[in-house]
Amino acid sequence: MNSTHEIQFSGPRIVFQERRLPETATLAGYSALIDAYALAVPLPRKLSATGQHHRILEDDAWRILTPRHAPSADLDGHLTFALKYEGVDLAVLKRLFETTGAAAISDIIRRKPTGSYARRIWFLYEWLMPEPLDLPDAEGGRYVPVIDPEQQFATEGETAPRYRVKNNLPGTPEFCPLVFRTPALETFIAMDLPARARAVVADVPRDLLARTSAFLLLKDSRSSYAIEGERPPQDRIQRWGRAIGEAGRQPLDRDELLRLQRIVIGDARFIRLGFRAEGGFVGDHDRETRMPLPDHISARHDDLPALTDGMIAFDQGAARHSDPVVAAAVLAFGFVYIHPFEDGNGRLHRYLIHHVLAERGFNPPGVTFPVSAAILQRIDDYRSVLESYSTRLLPLIAWEPTEKFNIRVLNETGDFYRYFDATPHAEFLYACVQQTIDEDLPAETAFLKNYDAFRARVEALIEMPERTIDLLFRFLQQNDGTLSRRARANEFAALTDAEQKEIETAYQEIFRSDR
Incomplete structure (x- = not known):
């Protein structure tokens, strides 16, 4: 001393x-x-x-x-x-x-x-x-x-x-990241985004809102996998989408995290489920030696029980008495830095955003903001935010490679995952949430309303199954409102010239007037 x-x-x-x-x-x-x-x-x-x-x-x-x-x-x-x-x-x-x-x-x-x-x-x-x-x-x-x-x-x-x-610390000694008040965060809070979201959906018919919500849920699930560079089968995307739709209904505890990991992984034949029993890192391996080249080193597996309990205590305590988006950023990014599992951490990290927002009633009932889709559009900013702490943390971690080409942390690092400055993370998440409310939610609602109008115009002109109308719409969408020669010669060869012209006019009147 x-x-x-x-x-x-x-x-x-x-x-x-x-x-x-x-x-x-x-x-x-x-x-x-x-x-x-x-x-x-x-x-x-x-x-x-x-x-x-x-x-x-x-x-x-x-x-x-x-x-x-x-x-x-x-x-x-x-x-x-x-x-x-x-x-x-x-x-x-x-x-x-x-x-x-x-x-x-x-x-x-x-x-x-x-x-x-x-x-x-x-x-x-x-x-x-x-x-x-x-x-x-x-x-x-x-x-x-x-x-x-x-x-x-x-x-x-x-x-x-x-x-x-x-x-008035917003956490416990086991987990208490802090966020500074910044002009950017004060501006976001003053926007009263929950009220904006309620105003967007206030006049939307219930059936149309249900379809909008279903699409946004699927969009978020697909985007969350895309962020990880994965293209899973549609059934896994839908299953994870359903889990996101139920976010906030169950209290967060270890069993709930394990349940969610099983859902997000699906086929676990080659993946060890559950909390890590060894070190972990995010990065690559040297092509020749196979030695780890970490961009981020996860918390030691010895520290996972205390860190996990700290996150759970934060969710059940301080998160319910703090700004919802700030609390969501603290919990979600804290989780992804800790990286408690061998796989599924990224998608669970984004699930936790939905969990906090839904539990706090931030989004309108039945509506899930496609936060992952907004993150995907801002993927470079997302990586920069993650690196804003990882790059400062990495030099302080002493480690050695293991025989399995993993890493073994040699020094005490638990406090670095308990306590970090989550200000950039909160600012980034608020920007994503604002985008979903001001852009994605009204845009998708307007799109489905216009699609219904287009379908009604087609059905008034000619008998056509719904799946065929959908195919027709996609051809028009891909070709700037006109049917291509290939589509005209094949799938829609039965259309007369007059019918084709009227359908193209309907599409252009409905969708171009919305631009």
Whole structure:
């Protein structure tokens, strides 16, 4: 353990762990703590420093504050700066507390027993660490929230009298990713997307809405497999679609996750079902040596029981008292980073989005937003969001290849899956949900309404089975509203020239007027 007086905080610099600062500045907050205590943690997405000028400078990776913001060059000063200006980063705090030991944190509390930041630090230490500090309960100081709700999403919280704080952390010590409040997220929330969705379907006849919902459900199921590069048989797509349609009806627990995996895999003759009993990674193998080339390393299988229980507790607790889309992003992306199964993780990860939204009543009854279809359209952004954490996590994982060309993780990594910044994931998911409500749902409803009108026009002209009308429509759709010579000479040779002309006119009037 390191005592406080042994720690030296560095002076001005221009580079920190391969990140170049926008100007020469002195590390502050988390960056200073990571540097001084040599913490092996994923770097926060944005770090802080204090510069030499009386203006704030900010880019994607750094926020340079003024000299008057500079904290005292000690543990207390940088911890207080971090909580005040950078929010709570549980992964950094856990490693920091393990490194400083209890005595250094106790010293901070004893010097400022009623200080709001000292009491927050005290609570976070005992929430994260297995043993409490040898301190009497706080006797003064007004109650303050552990998470600043203006910085990060939090729950209503419960009072913790020992520290005189309100515990509003949106999770448990086993699973508690956090999301920062950003202008983008505030804009999405202000849109009131559930009300928009209800307005879209309000005047849609019940039978048409049922058909729209069925199509969107199938579209989502097909897209979810396509994201994984798979083309399963239609019966598997339909079976998974039915499972998505029932999302939110069953509470999430281990048995439910196992049931869903069996549905999504189908033929499991060559796949081991159930939670992993060995390491796992996402990536490739070297063509010659077959050695793993991981892009993402999954949680150690030893950590899966605690991590899974943490996700379940989040679903049954904090997820029901947080913004639904933010909660869905936290649960779903947390699941995919943990990767608890050998196969099926990606599709189950997207199922969890539907589960949270449906359980919270975010979408209209009977309507499933085709979120996977929106993700498929934004596949590059989706991969970037996944990599926004994986690339920062990968260098911190020590591993070795196994005889089966898998990987074996050699260090403790469980906290990196419990605590991560899910802000990019929440912003991405909100954009996908908005697309499904503002574009996909009204577009599909309008399409089916127009298709019904087209079918009625054809049936008024000539007797034709429904499947033949559908084939006719597809030919017209493929050829910009006219029948091709091949179709005219084969499947629809019985049509007269006048009938052909009237059908083409009907198609063009109905579908082109909708553009």
